[in-house]
Amino acid sequence: MSGRTADLELPPDASVAELRRRAQEALGVNLSSVVSSTGVILQDQGTLAEAVEDGGSVTVHKRAKSLAAASIAQFVAICGNGSVESYNAHVAAFVEKRGWGSCQGLTNVQCVQASHSSFAAILGDGSVEVWGWLSDVDKGEMQLQFQQVKEQLQNVVQIQATCRAFAAIKSDGSVVTWGQTGEERTRLQHDLKDVSQIQANHTAFAAIRKDGSVVTWGEAENGGNSAMVQQKLFRVHQIQATFHAFAALREDGHVVSWGDLCDDSMVQEQLTDVRQIQASSDAFAALKGDGTVVVWGGEGMEDAWDEVQDELTQVRQIQATADAFAVIREDGSVVTWGSSDFGGDSSHVQAHLKNVQCIQAAVGESFVGGEGSGAFAALLKDGSVVTWGDDGCGGDSSRVQEQLVHVEHIQATLCAFAALREDGAVVTWGHPEYGGDSSRVQEHLRHVRHIQASEKAFAAILDDETVVTWGSDLDDLREEEGEEEVMLEESPEEEQLDDDEDWMDEPEEEEEEGEGQEEEEVQTAEAASRASLLLLFEGGEFLYPAVHLGFRRSVALGLGAQAVELRTLSLRPVVFSVEGFADGSERRALKKLAKPLLKKSEVRQFDNHPADGDQSFRSSWSAFLPAEDPLVRLIMNRSQLLTKVAGRVENLQVMRYRPGQQYQAHWDFFDPEYFKKQPEVLGRLTHRRNRLLTMLFYLASSAEGGQTAFPMAYGAPRPADPEDCSSWLQVPAKRGKAVLFYNLHADGRLDRASNHAGCKVQAGEKWSANIWAWNSKNQEIMDPDLDEL
Ligand SMILES: O=C(O)CCC(=O)C(=O)O
Ligand SMILES: [Fe+2]
Incomplete structure (x- = not known):
């Protein structure tokens, strides 16, 4: 591993998972698959004796992560499996609505191209998806145009973008354009054949055809019209662009330029034997x-x-x-x-x-003609x-000069620099709003392997594969939103209204949000539109990025439906409070449906548990609801839309806790370690299959106590007392609210910080409904018999 080695001693009956774990510890990196000498990926629970012959070898693979930069206000995340997740306050709403905000929809992304305000990705099958608009005007226009050409977007090999338009080259050399390209569709359709490359400036395109001729379109005066130089545009093999002009380099070393402010007549004679522009x-x-x-x-x-x-x-x-x-x-x-x-x-x-x-x-x-500033940084031998x-853009590095030693590599945003040193540390300088100040994350910037810059922010991949991002816009965002209080206060008036038996009288609670709140949201959106950020997932599971404590996002679940709001309560484990998931009549109906079906809750026994289990561990009553019921189906569909785990949810379960009842601290995932003697469980856990997420929504809460609590949030250790909810992160079981948390990392590793409890109900009753979703589609897991740990 980059020259590092480690000696491990493991008995022959140790599992492959154990080998990987030990190797990870010893080498300090994340390892994905363990592969036999014959190239077979070894299953985690196989033993070494089965996997390796005497004197044989296995290779352990490290997953390489990469980052993609984005334009000013957006960010792109590349998942470990080559899929992409794009994100910002504006983009997110759209992506999530389309249902492919998850890595699933956009798998096997070949490349992503950003225009000023939107993205286009070429998918593995050669089709194209686009997303992200800063203004509704752009959005409507671009969306419409995209829809018109979407069917033609097959076998796409390259995409280029101006500020407002896209052009895609197909494998047969034809080109599909959308966005503001000028109204020249017929000419273009005729001319844009056998195209091998496209170059774009801010408002125009230039395509090189296989015979070396050039076709241009877009804003005429900015290079979209090349009629003046057309007869000189032959055997062109490279085109460069300023903001508003093009220069074509011919095979004979001559250069031809056209567009705004690019008169080359004075130097035309000297433009021979040109190698690079x-x-x-x-x-x-x-x-x-x-x-x-x-x-x-x-x-x-x-x-x-x-x-x-x-x-x-x-x-x-x-x-x-x-x-x-x-x-x-x-x-x-x-x-x-x-x-x-x-x-x-x-x-x-x-x-x-x-x-x-x-x-x-x-x-x-x-x-052009405006104000601005920039700087250079030279790396010496x-x-x-x-x-x-x-100075303000990084031209003055005196503040960090002493730290700028043994630098290997320098990256730059529009107005700041980041230098990666041989020792894996990162030194930044330049404009703080462009990433020139990394002090907020400095302690994490160790063992850095790679840095990547977007226009206004940096991201670093560390040796252990974690990603650290900085750029002051992100800080602005944080300041403007403020760190939310994590304990959600329960309002006493509401509590009283919710008495078990007067269901029908339950009034719909209205969120009383003052006008100040709205204003704050507008500000936040503005801040977000200025932010550049890179987020990255490994392993291909979509997890809502937690972003920061108190971060709010609104997820639209279809036309006409009210948006659901997620708010980040904890980054590790990733926990969100959820507002607006199910309305009062739905909750009442679910409770009614569950009532006659309630049985004492069960837990899946570990290998070493006595058959009757520990009665106090999970003392609630619960019922799996029939999936055929239209309401149950509706709610389950909605939860899949929200969590983007289509086809991977277990049946909806309703739980009732009475005074003294609880669910002690536990994990919702199945730890293979505890099921070694239960092949029917292990069989469902191969390839890191497991319960990815849990969503709980509270149907009724006349209860005192009964919070859902996360003892290991904020880095706390596993609790000594599994019932002691007092100092844990708590989500009140408040009627109509919900909580969503992830039990796994994106790549399927168990997240032990997801440990949680249903705290003891002190008085009254707590009713909640529970949705568990897996990270892999597997018919068997829908079997309600495979109950909770
Ligand atoms: O009832 C709660 O608050 C927690 C329930 C829970 O952890 C579960 O059902 O897995
Ligand atoms: Fe649980």
């Missing part, structure tokens, strides 16, 4: 075979270049911010030109710019870093 927001720089550089376009950029032209020899690499260029020469020196706010002036650090290995650019946010450009 780099673009700032509005200028191009071409690196020629002889190591010189030619610049055109942009305001004042050609003049700036003129001044340094003598120095531009033996150039190896060109980098650009939005309004400046920097080149590394063969001898490791650096030459810069362009706006000093963007790093065009490096004179004050020239003495240090020796032996430069590579340059990273915080491009800056600039629109000795692992130190030199920066210049706008």
Whole structure:
């Protein structure tokens, strides 16, 4: 494992799971499958004796995680199995409505392309899904257009996007476009054949066809119309884009450019033997075979270049911010030109710019003619870093200079840098709102393997595969929402109304939310639209991201249905309170249905438990409700829509607790360790199959006590006393409310922090309904006989 080794001694009858666990501990990494020398994935509960011959070998695989960056206000998570989860306050609502917010719907994602405000993903079968709009106007328009072309989107191999439009290349070389592409559909349909590549700037597209000709569309003056240069556009093999123009590199080394602010007539003669083109927001720089550089376009950029032209020899690499260029020469020196706010002036650090290995650019946010700033960071061969450009954008790294040693790699957002050091630490500087301040997460930034930047935030993958994200927008979000109180207060008025026998009189409780609340939500949404964040799941199970304590999201469960609200109560275990899941008449009807069916609750016995079990462990009465009942079916469907676990829920169960009754601290998953002698249970747990989540909703609560409590929340150890609810995270069993929590991690590992209890009812009665969902579809698990642990 990256050169690390560990000696483990295990008896022949030790399980494969045990081997993996021990290896994980010893190496400090997450390991997924254990594979025999013949390539068979070994099942967890098999023994080593069965799996390996004497002197034989097994390999243990480490799951590689990757991160995908996103545009300004959105974020993309890549699940361990190549599926994707995208997320933000705006996007989430849409994704969840479509039902493929889960990793299931979007499996095998090949790539994701972000336009300014939305995403498109190519799925494994070559079809395309899109999501995420910042404004309703965009959304309506884009959705409509997408629906019109969706059927044509098969066998897609590449997608490109401008701010407002998408273009997808199909394997037969045809192109499908949607969004604001200009009203030229007929021409495009005719011209867009045999396309091999597409390049996009902010508002126009340029496609290279297999014969090297070019087809353009989109905003005409920004490159969407190439008629003026059309006869020169042949044998093109590469196109670069500024915000509003294109430059095409031909096989013969000539360059042709068109669009806004990109007049190349002054330099056309020099544009020969070009090897590479780099673009700032509005200028191009071409690196020629002889190591010189030619610049055109942009305001004042050609003049700036003129001044340094003598120095531009033996150039190896060109980098650009939005309004400046920097080149590394063969001898490791650096030459810069362009706006000093963007790093065009490096004179004050020239003495240090020796032996430069590579340059990273915080491009800056600039629109042509507008204000903005950017910076460069050069990584030297000795692992130190030199920066210049706008101080606030990372041009000034003096605050962290001493820490910038043995740097291996630098990443940049639009206005900040993060350096990964050899020792796995991360050093950040630059604009705090762009990730330049990582102090909030600094203690976690150890053993970092990889950093990734979006436009405004960073994410780091650690050696143990966890992901840490930072970027000050996230902090804003937190501050604006505030850390919610986790103990939900029960209002005494409501409690009184809910007496068991006067069901029919139960009034529908109305949420009394003041106007202040609404205002707060608007603010939160605004904050969210500015946030960039990367979230990542491993293993392909969709879990609602907990985000932070008090985080609220509204999930729409279909047309006309009221949205359900989830609020994060704990990050580990992941626990949400749920509002608006079932209404009063539904709850009353469920209770009525359950009443005649109630039996003493059972627990699935562990191997070493006496047959009659411990009576005080689970003392409630309960009933599995008939799945044929229309109401039961409705509720179960709704729970599947909410939790995105289609076809994997057990029958709905209703529980009644009377005074003194409880459910002591326990786990809802089945720990294979406890069922070694019960093959019928073990058989259901192969491939990390288990109970993924539990959703409880409270039907009636005249009870004192009876909370659902999580002893291990916030890092607490397993409780010594399984009945002591006093200091645990508690969710009151309040009528109409619900709680949703995950018993497993996304990859199927048991989350022991999900330990929970139904606290003792002191007085009155507690009625709740319970939905357990598995992480894998398996007919047998619907067998109500396989009861709770
Ligand atoms: O009743 C409760 O609050 C907890 C119930 C529970 O843990 C379960 O049914 O698995
Ligand atoms: Fe439970």
